[in-house]
Amino acid sequence: MNSKGNESLSKATKSILNKYRIRLNKNLGQNYLIDNNKRNQIINFGDISKEDIVLEIGAGIGTLTIELAKKAKKVIAIEQDSNICKILNQRLKDEKIDNVELINDDALKIEFPKFNKIVSNLPYQISSPITFKFLDYDFDLAILMYQKEFGERMNGEVGSKNYSRLSAMLYFKCDVKLLSDVSCESFIPKPKVDSVVMGLTPKESKIDSKDFNVYSKFTKALFQHRNKKIRNALIDSRHIVSNLDKKEIKKRLNDIDDERINDYLTKRVVVLSPEEILFISKELNPIFND
Structure with a gap:
């Protein structure tokens, strides 16, 4: 001692x-x-x-x-x-x-x-x-x-x-x-x-509770496959962010015509900053849940 x-x-x-x-x-x-x-x-x-x-x-x-x-x-x-x-x-x-x-x-x-x-x-x-x-x-x-x-x-x-x-x-x-x-x-x-x-x-909140709940779901889904590309991670963890089946999730991802979103979908989870994850979660959530 x-x-x-x-x-x-x-x-x-x-x-x-x-x-x-x-x-x-x-x-x-x-x-x-x-x-x-x-x-x-x-x-x-x-x-x-x-x-x-x-x-x-x-x-x-x-x-x-x-x-x-x-x-x-x-x-x-x-x-x-x-x-x-x-x-x-x-x-x-x-x-x-x-x-x-x-x-x-x-x-x-x-x-x-x-x-x-x-x-x-x-x-x-x-x-x-x-x-x-x-x-x-x-x-x-x-x-x-x-x-x-x-x-x-x-x-x-x-x-x-x-x-x-x-x-x-x-x-x-x-x-x-x-x-x-x-x-x-x-x-x-x-x-x-x-x-x-x-x-x-x-911290002083930069994000309201509704957006944070969406961010939380997408973050959980993405980091289950942190080394995969965003597109594949979301398909594999679709049950966390949507009630849609695999075929429909793939179709909706294929139908996205936003160049910025499509660029993110090709990146690996681990290289996205929290701000970028927040951005794509807010953009994709209505697509997956309308």
Whole structure:
């Protein structure tokens, strides 16, 4: 350990797990942070005040929850594992903390109560769907821990190996910033890969909700085939953007006489910028859905 704080957090975590005979399941994303310096850093990144209602996904035994609750107006802590949830509930009682709303449920399946900030060491297996879900909510700031590879894809540049549906979706919604690297040694059980802390700050919207919904569908369809040409990607993922069958989709694509659209249809998905994907989604959506 590199500090007494780290040692105490590590010992405290192991002591709680031993006391309740809990064996963490890496397959469920149960990798608990034991680096006190990183915990403090994450909370500081959140700039928490008594005005803030903080959402935490994957609260675990309360490594972040308890410290967040000391700074925030309220913490909404969601934990799916019922046994872990009982432990956290008892810890909150022992610490006399009464500003945590503890929810024992699947974060992907519930409607979130009102919040304005998100601070979470996310279960890695739900990183993608939970991030897309966050985009449906209004918030001021999100401080989120991800596997390093996932974090790199959040800011993927057009045409690069990291350019993905994720980076294209975030482009119109948030400014994304890498805040800190986190070694795999900072967790128990130790994961096979390092992690990163990412900051998401919502942007002023350049796109209305109707257009974004259309963009979202087309982005999902296209990036299922990121190395194919736009035309072929849309044919192969037609069920996402239209109810038409393959023959009719092909016919409508063949009938397009707009030179600019036809030029885009010959390009590969990975080379299109988010603005270009938005353009073709708005142009093609009425053609596929009239």
